[in-house]
Structure formats: structure tokens, C-alpha cells
Amino acid sequence: MDSRINGAAGSSKNGVRKIGSITQPATHLAWLAAVALGGCSIHPLQQEATGLRTTDLVSYIRCETRLAIQEKAINLLLEEKETRAADLAAKLKTRLGGTWPAAVRATLTPGEQGFYDRYVQTGIAFDFSFDITEDDTAGGIADPIRLITNGTAGVGLSASGDYRRNNLRHFIVSDTFQDLLQNEKLNCGREYRYSNYAYPISGSIGMAELIDTFVDLNELKPLAQDKATSSVFADTLTFTTTLTGSVSPHVIVAPVGNQWGLASPAGVTASAQRIDKHAVIIGLSMDIPKGASAKQAAAAPGYLQGRSALQKSHVTSQAEQSALDAVSQARVDAYLDRVAH
Numbered sequence: 305m306d307s308r309i310n311g312a313a314g315s316s317k318n319g320v321r322k323i324g325s326i327t328q329p330a331t332h333l334a335w336l337a338a339v340a341l342g343g344c345s346i347h348p349l350q351q352e353a354t355g356l357r358t359t360d361l362v363s364y365i366r367c368e369t370r371l372a373i374q375e376k377a378i379n380l381l382l383e384e385k386e387t388r389a390a391d392l393a394a395k396l397k398t399r400l401g402g403t404w405p406a407a408v409r410a411t412l413t414p415g416e417q418g419f420y421d422r423y424v425q426t427g428i429a430f431d432f433s434f435d436i437t438e439d440d441t442a443g444g445i446a447d448p449i450r451l452i453t454n455g456t457a458g459v460g461l462s463a464s465g466d467y468r469r470n471n472l473r474h475f476i477v478s479d480t481f482q483d484l485l486q487n488e489k490l491n492c493g494r495e496y497r498y499s500n501y502a503y504p505i506s507g508s509i510g511m512a513e514l515i516d517t518f519v520d521l522n523e524l525k526p527l528a529q530d531k532a533t534s535s536v537f538a539d540t541l542t543f544t545t546t547l548t549g550s551v552s553p554h555v556i557v558a559p560v561g562n563q564w565g566l567a568s569p570a571g572v573t574a575s576a577q578r579i580d581k582h583a584v585i586i587g588l589s590m591d592i593p594k595g596a597s598a599k600q601a602a603a604a605p606g607y608l609q610g611r612s613a614l615q616k617s618h619v620t621s622q623a624e625q626s627a628l629d630a631v632s633q634a635r636v637d638a639y640l641d642r643v644a645h
Contacts, residue, residue, distance in 0.1 A: 348436040348471045353545070353580050354506035358434075361506060362477055365430065365584070367401070367492035368508060370484045372515040374400055380419070380519075389416075401494040404485040422590070423519065424485075427627035429478040429615075431585040431635065440467040442574040476615050476631065478624050504543040505582040514539055518588050536626060537588040538634040542581065550575035587630030589623045 351357050356364070374396065381393040392411055396404065409420055442465050484490070500507030518537045550573065619625045 346469065348438050348469050348578070350434040350436060350473070350505070350580060350582060353436075353578070354500075354503045356506050358473070362430070362432070363490065364497055364506075365509060365511070366477070366479065366484060366490060368496055368511045369428065369479075369515070370490065370492055371401055371494075371496060372512040373481055373484060374404065375512060376515050376519055381416075388413075401492045403488055403490075406482075406486065424480075424482045425621055425623050426481045427478065427587075427589045427621060427624035428481065428484070429476060429587040429624070429627040429631045431476050431587070431631040432474065433581075433583045434471075434473040435581040435583070436471050437579045438467075438469045439577045440575070441465070476628065478615065478619065478628050480621055480624050483620070503545055503580065503582070504541075505584065509541060509584070511586075514586060514588075522590060535590040536630045538630045539586045540583065540634055540638065541586070542583040544582075545580045546577065547579075548575070548577045585631040585634045587627040587634065589626035589630060 349358075350361070354361065378393045378396055378400075381389040381396070384390075396408070409417055412420055479487075496508045496512070498507055521537065522535050615628045619628065
């Protein structure tokens with residue numbers, strides 16, 4: 305659109321006053337406001353920002369977890385500094401990112417099998433929440449009389465609108481290490497995704513460090529065979545990205561017979577802000593040692609009462625349920641911390 309007005313004489317047609325090539329400024333005010341508000345979503349979604357569907361995003365994080373488990377296992381084999389262990393590590397490395405069948409256990413020494421058995425049924429739960437808020441504001445002022453009279457008289461008109469949309473998506477996904485290693489439906493690559501500093505949840509989120517820390521913390525003091533409760537670990541990651549933009553177009557009136565011309569008789573301001581708060585709570589729980597009762601395994605410390613209705617109905621192991629309880633407890637603890645402060 306040409307924002308300059310050539311000539312001040314003007315003409316009229318069908319009762320609409322025209323000034324050069326532009327009709328009344330109020331018409332363009334409305335048009336510009338409509339364009340400015342065009343980006344306001346009725347149902348804001350994280351994929352509008354990350355470019356990934358929710359299902360794809362979850363798959364990427366599960367794949368990152370599989371890679372982290374596999375790399376930790378390979379590194380532990382290499383630490384033995386034995387030819388047999390090094391050969392097995394090299395063989396497993398060729399299947400990095402792919403499935404590791406249960407038959408791998410048969411190739412391990414009795415000591416390695418004990419370590420494998422201790423961790424393969426570890427439960428892991430992911431509690432996702434995507435909290436997205438969009439704020440759009442448009443306002444404008446127009447003075448059509450001032451434009452028509454070449455500035456000798458004027459009547460100011462103004463209008464504004466504020467629009468807010470919010471969407472909170474919350475869901476829970478859970479697995480065991482064995483599920484992640486043997487799930488053939490999980491199509492993973494051999495490498496981690498690149499970090500995304502604008503929207504971290506869509507890139508590598510650091511599962512390698514988390515798995516490494518979880519295993520190392522448990523190995524500082526070997527678990528007793530008769531231990532009645534599992535070792536539980538929870539990590540909360542929150543990523544907030546705020547985008548803000550504004551536009552303030554204006555009309556310029558060319559001088560005709562007046563060397564100073566006219567000040568702008570119309571103006572529009574529009575601004576938009578989008579806040580994406582992506583959070584994931586990750587819970588890890590060791591397999592429940594033989595002899596531990598289901599009641600002991602399911603018990604969660606603190607204030608947790610009952611279980612989330614968002615978790616899947618069929619949980620494969622008590623360790624997986626314990627990991628689910630851990631993320632629920634972490635959410636409760638975070639709420640209590642906010643209340644206390």
C-alpha cells in the first residue's frame with residue numbers, strides 16, 4: 305500500500321470521501337488493526353513455536369533417554385579396561401540408537417549381569433506441561449476532519465482492543481529402561497539432537513547428564529539386597545521463552561500549497577507478546593528389590609495423597625509406578641515451596 309497522498313483536492317464517489325489514492329484513514333486503521341491481530345491464535349500450541357508436534361517432541365526426548373542409557377552402559381564397560389568388555393562395548397556401539405535385545409545379558413559376566421539386573425527395570429516418568437500465553441493489543445487514532453480541512457479543524461477518533469489467549473497442556477509418559485532399550489516402535493538416530501537455545505524443549509535437554517548422575521549416585525553406596533524401598537531421583541526442567549513485537553505505521557501527507565504540509569492525521573499501534581513456558585519433570589526409580597512389598601514400593605513420602613489421573617492405567621512395574629509417584633511428589637513440593645515463599 306502506498307502511504308503517501310498525492311494531492312489534497314480529493315473527490316467523492318458513492319458518498320465516500322477520497323483523498324488522492326487513499327480513502328478515509330479510518331478504513332486503513334481498521335485494516336492495519338486486522339493485520340496486526342492476525343497472529344492471535346484461538347488455541348495456542350507449542351508446535352507453533354517449536355515446529356514439532358507434541359508426539360514428535362515426546363519421541364525425541366525418549367530417544368535421547370535411550371541414547372543416554374546406552375552410552376552410560378558402554379562407558380561402564382570401557383572403564384573395566386578388559387579386552388572382552390572393550391569388544392562388547394564396540395559391538396554395542398554399532399547399535400547405538402537402535403534396540404538392544406534382552407539377549408545382551410547372556411554376553412555379560414556374572415558381576416555385569418548383577419549390574420544389568422539392578423538397573424534394567426528402572427522406572428522413568430516424564431511429566432510435561434506446556435503453558436502458552438498470547439497477548440495482542442491494537443489501538444489507533446484518526447482525525448479525518450483534520451485531513452479534509454488541511455489542518456484548519458479536527459476531530460480525534462480513537463479505538464483499542466486487548467486480546468489474550470492461554471493454553472495449558474499437561475500429560476505424563478512413563479517407561480522402564482528395558483522398555484526404552486527394546487521398543488522397536490521407537491525410531492531413534494545414532495546422535496543427540498542439537499540444543500535449541502530459543503526453545504530448549506525441542507532440542508537436547510541433557511538426559512545424558514541426568515542418567516549419568518542417577519547411576520553414579522546409586523553406585524556411591526551399593527544397594528543392599530534386602531532394601532525395602534527404591535532409590536528415587538527427580539529433576540525439574542523449566543524453559544521460558546518470551547517474544548515481543550510491535551508496529552506503529554503512520555500516514556504521511558504531502559504538502560500542497562503549504563511548504564510545511566500536515567502532521568500525520570492517523571496512526572496505528574499494535575503489539576503482540578507470546579510467552580512459552582515449557583516444563584518437564586523427570587522421575588527415576590530403581591527396581592524394587594525382591595521381598596519388598598507392593599505397599600512399601602508404592603508408598604511416597606511427604607504430602608502426596610493418591611496418584612495422578614493422567615498416568616497410564618497399565619503400569620508394567622512397581623519401579624515405573626515409583627517414578628510416576630516421584631514426579632507427582634515433585635510437583636506437590638514445588639507448589640508448597642511457592643506457598644511458603
